[in-house]
Amino acid sequence: MPETAGHAESDAPDESDGPELPLPPPPAERRADVPVLTEANIPPARHGRLTRRSTARTVAKVVGATVAVVAVSATAVGAYAVGNLVREVQPGVVFESEEILADVPDIGAMEGGLNFLLVGSDKRPADGSFGDPEIDSAELNDVTMLLHISQDHSHVEVVSFPRDMLVDVPECPDPEDASSTLPAGYGVKLNQVLSWGGLNCVARTIEELTGIAIPVGGIVQFKGVAALSEAVGGVEVCLVDPVDDPRSGLKLDAGTHSISGYTALAFLRTRHAVGDGSDLGRIASQQAFLASLARTLQSSGTLGDPVKLYGIAKAVLQNMTLSTSLQDPTRLITIARTLQDVDLDKIAFIQYPTAYTWDSSAVEPTASADVVNRALQQDEPVVFDPDATSDASYGTVRPDEATEPPQAPASDPASTPVPTVPATIPAEEQLPPDVTGLTAAEERCATANPG
Secondary structure (H helix, E strand, C coil): CCCCHHHCCCCCCCCCCCCCCCCCCCHHHCCCCCCCCCHHHCCCCCCCCCCCCCCCCCCCCCCHHHCHHHHHHHHHHHHHHCHHHHHHHCCCECCHHHHHHCCCCCHHHCCCCEEEEEEEECCCCCCCECECCCCCCCCCEEEEEEEEECCCCCCEEEEECCCCEEEEECCEEECCEEEEEECCEEEEEHHHHHHHHHHHHHHHHHHHHHCCCCCEEEEECHHHHHHHHHHCCCEEEEECCCEEECCCCEEECCEEEEECHHHHHHHHHCCCCECCCCHHHHHHHHHHHHHHHHHHHHHCCHHHCHHHHHHHHHHHHCCEEEEHHHHCHHHHHHHHHHHCCCCHHHEEEEECCEEECCCCCCEEECCCHHHHHHHHHCCCCEECCCCCCCCCCCCEECHHHCCCCCCCCCCCHHHCCCCCCCCCCCCCEECCCCCCEEECCCCCEECECCC
16 A cells, blocks of 8 residues: 555554654745655654643643534533633633634624634653653644534534645744744644644634634543543444554454443544554544544433533543633533534534645645635535545445445545536535545444555
């Protein structure tokens, strides 16, 4: 199988991408000796010590338990039941766009709906439970998700952005020196932005990419995944084939499993063992987990049970750093009450559409990204092409297809045609065939990687 952008990560067991790399300068100032961000620049084994951009607020990589549909609602009840807990956990992160919330009494009054950024960093916990925090981790935002709650509360979109996607980074305030501004960068891998400018800079980058304002967000910890999955009583997932991944620690037989704790964390972290072994394949299995988690929460009545929500809230608040505007208990409660009544088939998990670069070292947005951006900007619900995921060379399959062998990766990703953007936009946005994902009402099984 050829090397692709999804495989641009190191083969080191810790699943991260190497030590922090500096952002390239703007084109006008670009020097010939600035290193190209490719796999060749990244050490294949352990990570070096970070020397800058480390913040006490950026903690640990989370994948699925950071599901925006759940994390925000869980946080809300915790804020209501134990208001002081919010202030005791960690200081808030200031978002530049949070000023738009100043005169908004309720998120239903927000024109265009509410946008929430959820980030997972590969920074290891200080107790050393996932390796030496000074050696085994960088400050990379390996998980970047955007939750959009519509203004009329009828639909929700959760967009996953590939970690190796090339983006332009705007000027950002220096998180270590409020009086300084960090320069813009161009053609930078998305997962480097957190180490460069902190959570607010990630939010600004996604704002520039999508054309929407993001006033709230947060970062979650490794242990928060395990704690949250245990608090909800486990999440059901299915596997087409057995998986034994020493890198993430996931070891499960084929079939359906109810997973929680560190098994859930391993499932959400595993990359080499699922799909085509890429980050794109990992996103697909994460989305299957999140959809199952959303179904679990609604079917078990958790979102309406104050006792259960308190347990979830406690797990989230102890392992999550929120933007300052989310530390308002009233706002958190409002968000929770909104999410608990959204129909499962109106909760869409979208993988931001990308194509491989010429050398397959990264991915970049396709023309279809404009359709996703427009749906977010215009607060429109989306409809997936029914064949989008089944035609992908990575990812998941429907349960009734689980007995069939998973599709092999495409031999030449660069030759895959990129669909054109539809000329007309219906009231309900029909997504092009290269935009993959699923709704919370759909079940998907993760496909194993035989390699």
